[in-house]
Amino acid sequence: MDDSIKHVEINGKKYCIIRMSAFDAIHFNLRVAEILAKHGISQVESILSMSSKIFGMLNREDHDELLFTLLSKSRAQLVDNGEFLDSWDAVNTNFTAANIADVYLVALECLKLSILPVTAGLKKILDWTQRQQCREPCGNCSTPC
Numbered sequence: 001m002d003d004s005i006k007h008v009e010i011n012g013k014k015y016c017i018i019r020m021s022a023f024d025a026i027h028f029n030l031r032v033a034e035i036l037a038k039h040g041i042s043q044v045e046s047i048l049s050m051s052s053k054i055f056g057m058l059n060r061e062d063h064d065e066l067l068f069t070l071l072s073k074s075r076a077q078l079v080d081n082g083e084f085l086d087s088w089d090a091v092n093t094n095f096t097a098a099n100i101a102d103v104y105l106v107a108l109e110c111l112k113l114s115i116l117p118v119t120a121g122l123k124k125i126l127d128w129t130q131r132q133q134c135r136e137p138c139g140n141c142s143t144p145c
Contacts, residue, residue, distance in 0.1 A: 006113050007079070010105045014079035017110050024073045025118040031069070035062045064088075067107055074110035 004019040020028070032054070036042070039057060058066070070076075072086040083090055091103055 006109065008106070008109050010102050010109075011099060013102065015085075015106050015109070016075075016077045016079055017106070017113055018075045020073040020110075020114040022118055025114050026122070028066075028069060028073065028115060029119060029122075032066065035066065038062075067103075070107050070110045070115075071103075074114055076106050076110060 006017050006019075008015050008017065035058065036054070039059075039062070041054075041057065054066070068086060072084070076085040077083065078085065078094055081094070083094060085091060085094070085103065085106065091100070095103060
């Protein structure tokens with residue numbers, strides 16, 4: 001089974017999302033870090049646990065950039081009518097005030113499919129690099145790790 005395509009159902013509507021390229025996922029992570037720093041927010045939590053807070057703290061321009069980059073790079077699509085969720089026009093056509101939160105649930109699924117695996121992989125590289133640097137005793141530790 002191809003795990004690069006995911007079908008999700010949220011409140012009775014079916015969506016299809018596609019895993020974005022690793023390159024796009026890394027660039028998305030970098031852009032999130034830049035935007036958070038611009039707003040004075042340190043990224044100490046995982047992007048998944050921060051996701052609901054992030055969208056509530058951003059200005060309109062940064063909010064829209066992150067939301068629609070995530071949705072468009074993931075090719076988030078309503079299965080029923082085939083419409084891609086890549087702009088406010090598409091969102092306004094398919095959602096009302098009563099179900100607009102579903103757009104953010106779709107974005108959360110995009111995060112889980114594309115961003116979290118890349119973040120986990122980058123963390124493994126960082127951990128490995130730190131272990132490699134600590135093979136010899138140094139000022140930070142008295143014995144090799």
